[in-house]
Amino acid sequence: MADITKDFDEVFARLGILGIKTQKDLADALGITQAAIADAKKRGTFPKGWAFEISKAYTRPVEWVLTGQGKESGDKTPRGNPSPSNPDKGLKEMFREIIDSQKEVIALQKEKISALEEKLAGWEASSKKAGNMDTT
Numbered sequence: 267m268a269d270i271t272k273d274f275d276e277v278f279a280r281l282g283i284l285g286i287k288t289q290k291d292l293a294d295a296l297g298i299t300q301a302a303i304a305d306a307k308k309r310g311t312f313p314k315g316w317a318f319e320i321s322k323a324y325t326r327p328v329e330w331v332l333t334g335q336g337k338e339s340g341d342k343t344p345r346g347n348p349s350p351s352n353p354d355k356g357l358k359e360m361f362r363e364i365i366d367s368q369k370e371v372i373a374l375q376k377e378k379i380s381a382l383e384e385k386l387a388g389w390e391a392s393s394k395k396a397g398n399m400d401t402t
Contacts, residue, residue, distance in 0.1 A: 272332045277312040280334055284324045295323060313374065315367035328363060 278292065286292050289303040296303075296319055306312060317331040329336040 272312045272314075272317070274307050274310050274312045276334075277317065277332060278307075280331070281320065284320070284326070286320075295320065313367070313370050314363070315371040318364060318367045 278286075281292065286295055289300055289307070293300045293303050296316055306316075312332070314328075314332070317328050320326070320331050321328040327336045
């Protein structure tokens with residue numbers, strides 16, 4: 267699977283089949299805040315990490331969640347082309363997808379932390395100028 271995120275609206279519309287009709291439904295399914303969903307919608311991307319979590323929770327292939335391709339029925343056939351000489355090939359591919367999706371989640375969290383640090387620095391600078399710096 268390519269290392270990209272998918273169009274938020276395209277993936278979100280597909281999730282309606284699973285009963286995920288609102289951003290609140292999606293946030294509840296992922297165990298995250300509605301603000302995180304709104305941020306992704308604003309960026310226009312649906313993170314692969316989320317797709318993986320939906321795939322696990324609703325027993326649907328990640329490919330179906332992201333693209334609508336493949337079996338919607340939730341078969342548990344391993345991805346890749348395992349063969350008698352290399353039965354772990356599909357499993358290795360799945361773990362690579364998990365690692366890639368987690369790297370993406372970490373990158374998004376780093377962005378959020380940086381934005382919060384900048385905001386805090388701005389508040390501290392404003393507070394110092396006003397002479398109201400809390401030293402506790």
